[in-house]
Amino acid sequence: MPLLLVIDDVGWWSGENGGHKNEPYRTGINRDHCLADYLAIIELAKRINMRIQIGMVLCDWSRNNILAKIPSTTWLGTSWKDPVSIDKLDYVANVLNENRKHLEICLHAVGHEFWEGNIMTRAEWADSNGIMRDKEQVKAHLDVFREIMHQNQLGDFPVSFIPAAFLHTFGEGNGVATILKDYGIRFISTPFERMKGAKQIQNKYFGIDNGIPTVDRGDNGIPWFETNPSIADKIFEGPICGIHWANILHSDAEQNMNTVELWAEKINSYGQMFDRIIAKDTFDCWTQLVYHCLADIHFVDDTMFFDFSKIKKMGIPFLNDSFHIKLETTKKINDYGNIIERSGNRYIIKIEVEKTNSIKMAGKS
Ligand SMILES: [Zn+2]
Incomplete structure (x- = not known):
């Protein structure tokens, strides 16, 4: 089972939780965000050797007051004024771009909630019953998200x-998947427990919605606003x-790296588990999850056979050409599998899907 880290609500400059005053639920941190908060993400990504998903909220990155044209995106409606200076935005955008191999900018929101007649309701893409907002409004929000990415030279649509x-x-x-597909979205993650229509999903952890892999995020119980949370006992199933x-940050930004250190240790401990593997990026996670759930593996004497027929039958999209297995054996392993790590009797083997149907092990046990 893979493990991918997904961090939401990145991009706010003010941390203030405005949920009680017609403004968005931001990060809840008791200070403004700063460069050190972005450096925390990058440092964590390096330490766990993963391209972390960051779900961005981009209204604070607006330039030319562009959001005034789409009043349902913010609490200020047509009176929107860009809150952050261009110099500051340029500076952080540069840092993000220099580190794009460590982080994947994901679509989370423009203003996070939805304003009708300047009245805020939750949330941006769907109402509190999970019913999608008006289609034309959704498209306008997606278009402006793309435009703000371009304004800040943050690249193409996620x-x-x-x-x-x-x-x-x-x-x-x-x-919303019916629309997102046309915008190039290829991966959705959200807690299935809170998702409308989740009953149709046949696999425990994933389904395909309008051609888009949709994966269960679960619920690890860490409050969204908690800085430097205690995570030693948390289980990411x-x-x-x-x-x-806020969860990877400290209320004192100078101490961010202490919080990052705790997270790095925690995530890396999953790499040591026999039944877990740390995903390198989104599609490494997706591929590993699908093979974990649907590939059948069995032994005949010294040979391990793989059966991918369930995966082929379902026509699952966006799979990489390889996945990994962890194997515990005292036998020597022939070179059908590409051994990428060995510690004692434990191996991590990269399986090339198209080339390999079986791995042979030689010698006596
Ligand atoms: Zn959010």
Whole structure:
């Protein structure tokens, strides 16, 4: 089972939780965000050797007051004024771009909630029942998200999506996935327990919605606003450890790296587990999850056979050409599998899907 880290609500400059005053639920941190908060993400990604997903909220990155044209994106409606200076945005955008191999910018939100007649309701893409917002409004929000990415030279539209406030409908032909597909989204993660339409999903951890892999984020119980949380006893059971920006930060930004250190240790401990593997990136996680759930493996004497027929039958999209197994054996392993790590009797073997049907082990046990 893979483990991918997904961090929501990255991109706010003010941390203030405005949920009680017609403003967005931001990160809840008791200070403004700063460069050190972005450096924390990058440092964590390096320490766990993973391209971390960051679900970005981009209204504070608006330039030319562009959001005034789409009043449902913010609490200020047509009176929107860009809150952050261009110099500051340029500076942080540069740092993000220099470190893009360590982080994947994901679609989370423009303003996170939805304003009708300047009145805020949750949330941006779907209402509190998980019913998608008006289609034209959703498209306008997606278009402006893309425009703000371009304004800040943050690259093309993302391929991964995390629904704001996890208000989301799976399937039924009328969820936001029907639109997101045309924008190039190829991966959605959200807690299935809170997702409308989740009953149709046949696999415990994933389904395909309008051609888009949709993966269960689970719930690790870490409050979204908690800085420097205690995580030693937390268990990340499924393929995704979903957290919020405040969770990897310290209320004193100068101490961010102490919090990062705790997270790095925690995530890396999953790499040591026999039944877990740390995903390198989104599609490494997706591929590993699918093979973990649907590939059948059996032994005949000294040969391990793989059966991928369930995966082929389902026509699952966006799979990489390889996945990994962990194997414990005292036998020598022939070179069908590419051994990428060995510690004692334990091996991590990379399996090339198209080339390999079996691994042979030689010698006597
Ligand atoms: Zn959020």
